Amino acid sequence: MTVQITNPSLQDQTVGVIATSLPGAAAIFRKFKIDFCCHGDVTLDRAAKDLGLDADFVEQALSELKTDDLPGLTKLSSGDLTEYIQSRFHDIHRREIPELILLARKVEAVHRENPKVPAGTAVLLKELERELEGHMKKEDLILFPAMRWSDTTLDAPISQMRKDHADLGVYLQRLADLTDNFTLPEGACRSWQALYIGLSKLNEDLREEIHLENNVLFPRFETV
Template sequence: MSTQISTTPLRNRTVGEIAATMPGATAIFRSFKVDFCCHGEVALGEAARERGIDVAELEKALLALDVSEGTKPAPRETGELIDHILTRYHETLRRELPELIAMADKVEAVHARHPQVPHGMADILRQMLGEVEVHMKKEELILFPAMRKRAAGGLDTPIAQLRHEHVDHGAQLEQLEHMTGAFTLPEGACRTWQALYVGSAKLADDLIQHIHLENNILFPRYEEASRS
């Protein structure tokens, strides 16, 4: 059963819209390495060309999705969506990032001579923790309270800044994936190394989904109305 809602051909729709309206699409995009969070405004056809992907193959994978098998949709009501972001993503980042930093420090120290050790990974994770914490505080103390007080519109300036910071977060994830070979473990990796890569892969998935919910679902509610 097709999950296509719009009559516009999939290849002409933006990846952000598809991710926001087709349950399960985000998993397809992650498998094809299509950036639907920081560059959600790009049309599917253009995104496929940029990645060197056959757009017909990507469309086929999306159209094969079944609504009944899709992931649970994010809450539609703004207050509930904000609460979901706070509990599912903000709290998780604060809990898991420090653990990843500690593991990365240990792996880099114990396996310093290993040719595949991810030198500098702890520093990137530490930088991410500092920047993400400031970012989340802006949302929790300024943006989200403002959103709860108004129906729509009028928040273009703070949202633009947060979108810019999302791009920076995405660049840091790319650094992590590059230095770890997409979190591919070397032969005989110790348990700490294994836990580090499994946890970091989850961090990447979580952060991508987190940014998607904000960039493609929450933020547009307070941008489009202010320009209309």
């Protein structure tokens, strides 16, 4: 079924709300490089203008979305959603990032003479890993349990988490810049291919996780 968006104020809604309420909108935003996770509180009109895009054009793309792939995550209880985030994202980051660091070290060493080598990726990933681990621990040990035990507002800790997310978004942007948006050079070896596939997945996963937290989970516990 095609969604006909007749609401004339869609461009006045925030991209975070649109990504949450309109199935498939997240993919459209990724295509246009609209940051709906770390900067989800920006209106569609503003986000389009900031990127030099025609907001009507983006709205048209959103209006052609289909509703068949509703993920259902927004309907989960907070307890189930936090458990989903931990198993689908936190556990997987902890497993995959160390492997990516090893792979990046290898590619950087073997291809150090290649002008396209993403020099500095391993160091950047190590910094990202440290920041992300500190952030996930706060969610795993303090914030998420608090969300399971009560429905009181948690404005102060959530505000800190949102700041952490913005910082993590900067790391992801630096990774994309280093790798020419995860674009492989001609004749890249298998390790290089595996590295960019893994980095691209990390980028997608972390942005999806931040989107779920910022735009679906956190608003349930905020007063503003």
